[in-house]
Amino acid sequence: MGISDFSRLESMIGQLLDRFPFQSHIAELYSGMTEQEKREFDSCIQFICDVYGMTERDILDCYQIFNDDTLEESKYFIEHGKYRYSTYKEVNEYMLSKDTHYMRSYQIGLLLSLFVWPNHSAMRKYFLQSFHNFKGKLYLEVGVGHGYYFKTAVQSFDYGRFVGIDISDDSLHMVQSFLRWHSMTQPQKYELKKLDFLTMESGAYAFDAIVCGEVLEHVENPGAFIKKCSDLAHEKTLIHITTAINAPAIDHISLFRSPDELANLFCENGLTILEMKLFLYRNKNLEFCLKRKLPITVSILARKAS
Amino acid sequence: MTRQEIFKNLNLIFQDVFDDETIHVKESTTAADIEDWDSLTYVTLIITIEKHFHIKFDMKEVSGFANVGEMADAIERKI
Numbered sequence: 006m007g008i009s010d011f012s013r014l015e016s017m018i019g020q021l022l023d024r025f026p027f028q029s030h031i032a033e034l035y036s037g038m039t040e041q042e043k044r045e046f047d048s049c050i051q052f053i054c055d056v057y058g059m060t061e062r063d064i065l066d067c068y069q070i071f072n073d074d075t076l077e078e079s080k081y082f083i084e085h086g087k088y089r090y091s092t093y094k095e096v097n098e099y100m101l102s103k104d105t106h107y108m109r110s111y112q113i114g115l116l117l118s119l120f121v122w123p124n125h126s127a128m129r130k131y132f133l134q135s136f137h138n139f140k141g142k143l144y145l146e147v148g149v150g151h152g153y154y155f156k157t158a159v160q161s162f163d164y165g166r167f168v169g170i171d172i173s174d175d176s177l178h179m180v181q182s183f184l185r186w187h188s189m190t191q192p193q194k195y196e197l198k199k200l201d202f203l204t205m206e207s208g209a210y211a212f213d214a215i216v217c218g219e220v221l222e223h224v225e226n227p228g229a230f231i232k233k234c235s236d237l238a239h240e241k242t243l244i245h246i247t248t249a250i251n252a253p254a255i256d257h258i259s260l261f262r263s264p265d266e267l268a269n270l271f272c273e274n275g276l277t278i279l280e281m282k283l284f285l286y287r288n289k290n291l292e293f294c295l296k297r298k299l300p301i302t303v304s305i306l307a308r309k310a311s
Numbered sequence: 312m313t314r315q316e317i318f319k320n321l322n323l324i325f326q327d328v329f330d331d332e333t334i335h336v337k338e339s340t341t342a343a344d345i346e347d348w349d350s351l352t353y354v355t356l357i358i359t360i361e362k363h364f365h366i367k368f369d370m371k372e373v374s375g376f377a378n379v380g381e382m383a384d385a386i387e388r389k390i
Binding site: 024025026027028029030069072073076077079080083084286287299300 | 355373
């Protein structure tokens with residue numbers, strides 16, 4: 006595939022830089038992308054165009070919604086030292102006050118951010134390699150969201166069957182469409198369910214991997230959530246949880262302020278951390294990020310504590 | 312407040328937020344001209360400008376400012 010094949014992507018990057026003049030990092034990220042990453046990025050754009058009938062401009066509008074809301078919440082966080090909302094009820098009321106397309110626009114904006122936000126981009130790359138040496142029969146992803154990570158897992162990871170759950174009909178529909186668009190239609194390979202993770206019965210499943218990508222900050226009781234991971238795990242289950250420290254967003258309700266706070270939370274709720282990887286804001290050091298309350302994306306690989 | 316006075320104040324704000332006394336902004340200054348000008352420093356900048364000029368911005372409005380000149384236009388409209 007030649008460079009000219011990415012002309013649409015390059016046009017969108019140009020439009021993003023025009024719309025968001027202070028996000029010059031987008032140009033840096035794009036210039037550092039491999040051909041494979043550009044193909045992935047372009048396929049996400051094509052999927053949105055095909056399935057939702059959107060134009061490039063519509064997609065940029067979705068990113069604008071996601072971006073503006075995140076900036077607004079960043080402003081609130083800097084001014085108040087906390088996230089705006091702390092309960093599902095508050096977040097749901099906000100979502101209901103928006104038009105019916107808001108959630109979809111937000112998910113599409115979030116999907117784009119995997120390629121144009123430094124922390125999200127770094128996590129996207131890390132996610133693929135994190136499962137390189139693991140395999141098993143049954144893989145669970147909790148909170149499939151826009152579906153990029155679930156699609157990647159089904160496509161690339163060495164597990165027999167994949168189960169994805171979410172409480173949002175919109176998300177499940179988007180993920181199903183994403184998989185179908187990628188011609189991944191084998192019913193024996195994966196299953197998507199509308200389900201609240203906390204209601205899953207311990208002992209009814211034998212998951213070899215449990216993945217929760219950027220979910221922990223969205224739940225009211227992250228301790229109970231981690232405990233549920235532990236309850237559903239057997240001694241060899243690989244648990245991969247990603248979350249964020251000091252990272253305001255409209256639907257983030259649990260604020261984590263440091264890696265130590267997260268480590269304690271895992272320890273207190275039945276998990277042993279194998280590896281904690283931090284993706285620091287614009288490559289600043291940890292001390293600087295914590296002092297300035299800059300966002301840090303966190304990846305934790307863990308197992309059930311013995 | 313004249314445009315010149317707005318820029319005089321903006322210079323002090325930029326120098327403070329970016330911790331760099333050598334910064335001198337003009338109408339055409341953009342994020343590309345100042346090291347460390349990213350989304351979050353931009354939010355800090357907006358908060359500082361709001362406090363200094365006793366005005367309020369909508370983030371939808373500020374995310375599209377192409378340069379400091381457009382920022383000054385918005386300040387001029389609000390004070």
